Amino acid sequence: MAEEKKSRPAVGLQPEGDVDWSQYRGILVVVEQRDGVAKKVSWQLLGEARRMADKLQAPLMALVLGHQVGHLVKEAFAYGADQVFLSDAPILQDYRTRSYSRVCLQVIREYKPEIVLIGATYTGRDLAGAIATHVPTGLTADCTQLDVDENRLLNATRPAFSEKMVATILCKQFKPQMATARPGVFAALPRDDARSGQVIEIPPQIEESEIGTRVLEFIQERQGINLEDAEVIVAGGRGVGSPEGFRLLQELADVLGGVVGATRPVVEAGWIGHEHQVGQTGSTVRPKLYIAAGISGAVQHVVGMQHSDYIVAINKDPEAPIFSGAHYGIVGDLFEVIPALITAAKARKTTHVS
Amino acid sequence: MLHIAVCIKQVPDSREMRIDPKTNTLIRQGAPAIVNYFDLRGLEAALQLKDEFGARVTVLTMGPPSADKAIKECIAMGADEGILVSDRGFAGADTLATSYVVGQTIDKAGEVWGPVDLVFCGKQTIDGDTGQVGPGVACRLDYEQLTYVEKVESFDPNTREIVVHRHLEDGVERVQAKLPALITALAEMNKPRRASLPGVLRAARYQPIVWTTNDFTDLDRSKIGLRGSPTVVGRSWVPEQKPVNTKILTGDTVNQVAEDLFTALFATELPGKLGWVQEG
Numbered sequence A: 001m002a003e004e005k006k007s008r009p010a011v012g013l014q015p016e017g018d019v020d021w022s023q024y025r026g027i028l029v030v031v032e033q034r035d036g037v038a039k040k041v042s043w044q045l046l047g048e049a050r051r052m053a054d055k056l057q058a059p060l061m062a063l064v065l066g067h068q069v070g071h072l073v074k075e076a077f078a079y080g081a082d083q084v085f086l087s088d089a090p091i092l093q094d095y096r097t098r099s100y101s102r103v104c105l106q107v108i109r110e111y112k113p114e115i116v117l118i119g120a121t122y123t124g125r126d127l128a129g130a131i132a133t134h135v136p137t138g139l140t141a142d143c144t145q146l147d148v149d150e151n152r153l154l155n156a157t158r159p160a161f162s163e164k165m166v167a168t169i170l171c172k173q174f175k176p177q178m179a180t181a182r183p184g185v186f187a188a189l190p191r192d193d194a195r196s197g198q199v200i201e202i203p204p205q206i207e208e209s210e211i212g213t214r215v216l217e218f219i220q221e222r223q224g225i226n227l228e229d230a231e232v233i234v235a236g237g238r239g240v241g242s243p244e245g246f247r248l249l250q251e252l253a254d255v256l257g258g259v260v261g262a263t264r265p266v267v268e269a270g271w272i273g274h275e276h277q278v279g280q281t282g283s284t285v286r287p288k289l290y291i292a293a294g295i296s297g298a299v300q301h302v303v304g305m306q307h308s309d310y311i312v313a314i315n316k317d318p319e320a321p322i323f324s325g326a327h328y329g330i331v332g333d334l335f336e337v338i339p340a341l342i343t344a345a346k347a348r349k350t351t352h353v354s
Numbered sequence B: 001m002l003h004i005a006v007c008i009k010q011v012p013d014s015r016e017m018r019i020d021p022k023t024n025t026l027i028r029q030g031a032p033a034i035v036n037y038f039d040l041r042g043l044e045a046a047l048q049l050k051d052e053f054g055a056r057v058t059v060l061t062m063g064p065p066s067a068d069k070a071i072k073e074c075i076a077m078g079a080d081e082g083i084l085v086s087d088r089g090f091a092g093a094d095t096l097a098t099s100y101v102v103g104q105t106i107d108k109a110g111e112v113w114g115p116v117d118l119v120f121c122g123k124q125t126i127d128g129d130t131g132q133v134g135p136g137v138a139c140r141l142d143y144e145q146l147t148y149v150e151k152v153e154s155f156d157p158n159t160r161e162i163v164v165h166r167h168l169e170d171g172v173e174r175v176q177a178k179l180p181a182l183i184t185a186l187a188e189m190n191k192p193r194r195a196s197l198p199g200v201l202r203a204a205r206y207q208p209i210v211w212t213t214n215d216f217t218d219l220d221r222s223k224i225g226l227r228g229s230p231t232v233v234g235r236s237w238v239p240e241q242k243p244v245n246t247k248i249l250t251g252d253t254v255n256q257v258a259e260d261l262f263t264a265l266f267a268t269e270l271p272g273k274l275g276w277v278q279e280g
């Protein structure tokens, strides 16, 4: 029942003809936004890319795309860009792989950056995978460290094998070298509204008829639970015992200005939604404070939270593996410990005041 | 009939993977192999469409000969056919080369059993973790790309339109797409079924279809395996585990322990960073 095979765009590894790679200069950061609000990771990437661009003595470019997003140009300069590409059109109202990747390809082909960086968000990964295949070039996902070496090679470092190893990936023969990087890993530069630079408009070369997808609606998450950006996470495992037990954790999370996390078995049991799951098959988080209650500390859970600044473990089993990676451990019944923590926290006004 | 392809990968069970303390390399041997967690969600989604609308479900994997076990597992769950793309020439592929071969395989499967209308992949593998192969394959095939899907809301076989929910950091996006399309599945999408008895019996006898480089008529050998992979590992190492000095808090009462914890936390830089204020 499929339609007749239509002719496909040529996608191949060999670039057409002889390519002069030396024409490729500078770093391009693709700015992600929703409804005109930029994702923090975009400015974080600009901060890190600024350092690398200075090392390469090459320009730092930002690409702002969407509809009615012109105000983000100023922000891109303020966070470090030397040059900003702006593609502002109704067809870019919603993120769609075809339209967004087309605009990125227009910029890459015409302005030839040697490095392209994109935030490793769901949207960013969707976009980066499409662009790299079209170019074609190498792409390294989810980097936690970025640098350039004396050969102008991007050293893209990422965890591998469930964070048991770390690897630096290189793309030696193709340009641009591409990477996505995790939110929260790099720091944005302090905003400097005095900075400005050249703005280049990019009219999107795509028609609605070429795009087979339509965004019907966007449903903002109920409580806006965003584990990846959370600064405090109170997580529970099987020891929490029931969906009601998670209300207790929620109460502590509220007092501490945090959100609730969970292990996989409790998510699968339906005690709490999937969006709360931390670990290998859930979210990787790096909050400032992670409180693990009734969690044994299986590797698949630990890889998702081990980079938290402070880890507090509450478990009635003194031998539970979760204690070995924790900064503070409380051996006891969480149904006694958590209420005591709520009381103590309230007494100290730990709720986020800003 | 609707033709659905499901891309799977056999991965080592990470619980069993260890680092050799002498060589600082990963010991993969002995780690039991499983079908990638997210790929099974893709298969389940395909089987649900098959149950409702009727479909041919073709499972495919690029991997070593031992990956036939993974194929059989999918046959036991209800897939119609399983293809193992296996050849030393494919080895060492990064995501770009992998997506090329998977794309070619889907094209070839289309020639054999009719054009593929819908492709399911997992959102990422648990050993590679890149999430790049799905978008790569969609691009190669020029299919609509629907990543991080947590739900297939509806499918209309007449208009060939599918509505899915994409899960994003800050909410859920309802997207409508026209087939052909490629979907990458999140864990939330469904709970994979257990193999049925007839399925198990069929799987026991089933011989996966094996395709080598020679089975493809116009395979560009510069795009496969190590040669077709633009990325290389420059260096890899086992991260130094910062030894954590665990302080076990013991006190006469839980209230005392709770107090001690906050006293300890307030002595760190946390309150400043989190905007906590100490009373009094």
Ligand SMILES: Cc1cc2nc3c(=O)[nH]c(=O)nc-3n(C[C@H](O)[C@H](O)[C@H](O)COP(=O)(O)OP(=O)(O)OC[C@H]3O[C@@H](n4cnc5c(N)ncnc54)[C@H](O)[C@@H]3O)c2cc1C
Pocket (backbone or CB within 6 Å): A236, A237, A238, A239, A240, A262, A263, A264, A265, A266, A277, A278, A279, A280, A281, A282, A283, A293, A294, A295, A296, A297, A298, A299, A300, A301, A304, A314, A315, A316, A317, A320, A332, A333, A334, A335, B014, B015, B037, B126
């Ligand atoms: C491929 C794969 C991927 C996986 N991905 C993930 C993942 O992303 N995230 C994840 O979390 N898991 C994941 N898992 C599952 C993981 O292996 C563990 O099974 C899981 O993390 C254990 O969850 P738990 O700690 O809640 O449960 P358990 O291991 O059962 O631990 C419960 C703990 O609670 C303690 N406890 C019980 N009652 C109390 C009480 N009243 N007070 C205090 N303590 C109490 C117990 O002492 C015990 O230590 C994955 C597994 C596989 C195979």
